[in-house]
Amino acid sequence: MSRFVTKLAVRGAVVAAFAAVPGLAQAQDRAVDENTGPVAFANVAAVRIGEDGGSVISETQRSPLLPGTSRLAQSRSALPGSDGEREAVGPHYLLHLGTFADGESPFPDGVASREHDVTATLKDTTVPTATAEANYALRDLASGTTVVAFEDARSTVECAAPDALTAETTTGRLWVLGEERAAPTGDEPLRIENLPFGPPVEVEGADPEQAVSDITIDKVTSFDQLVRQDQWRSGPVTTAAGWRLEIVTHVRDADGADLRDVTTRFVLGGVSCSLPEAFTPVTSDPGEDRADPVVPVKIPAGAQVNTGAGEPFGWALVGGGVVLGAAALLLARGRRPATARAEE
Known part of the structure; x- marks a missing residue:
């Protein structure tokens, strides 16, 4: 009798424990494979100098392995954002990501300070989606001018099905050098040549007054156009979005002789x-009322090894701990009367 009642207590405890953690059983059914399952990535900004030069890639958000959202922290407010990042891509360019103190705006008049919103989400249906929203202002610190500024830039993707991709x-x-321009709306890029500013890096023998730069602005249309970490993967079916900003600077000496061209490529959002x-x-389930958790899952900035890959499992283990803890508590409560009845 004691063994039979104890088995009932265990089963009842497990059922009650799952009932006490809303959506947990359903969430476990919605776990996706880390290497082959549906996935989304979002990055606020990245830059690369030339083909073999330095690069800085900000922290990339990856959708969790269970339904939830990963969001970029507001501590990332500029690119480059540290001495090490400046060493990688040079000291002269600084990309502001939307926020600024009173009286220190790098943006044209009328653009308010705002926080970025960069998220990668696995929906409750296991559909992956990603969005990056921000204001951007690229400053050439050598000349003290804002080269390019975007207000309310937004890029978003959703992979609802292999034949239903949106970007x-x-x-x-x-704005380009303070002059408002019509942003590209189709496949045709915006190109402006011979603008009076120099490269992001120091070039020996260069005369800053002689440098001119050509700008091209267009949209990301394929995964290969992203500037990304190795851990940022594609899949059999992939779509991508974002803004591309390419700057080709013609560096010259004091006599106007060409020294070299420096190509700088940004991907924004x-x-x-x-x-x-x-x-x-x-x-x-139409009747299921659940709020997807915010789960920090990121690929660290730069070329560091991905230390965030295990975080979704951490969330799952916390959930599992809740289930086991509740089951143990209910089991302990259920054993007392069963043991008492057996002794009687």
């Missing part, structure tokens, strides 16, 4: 999502 890149307003070929979204 969109927009901006509210765009780079996002992507990917699916396996046979992906089918999970059907949500």
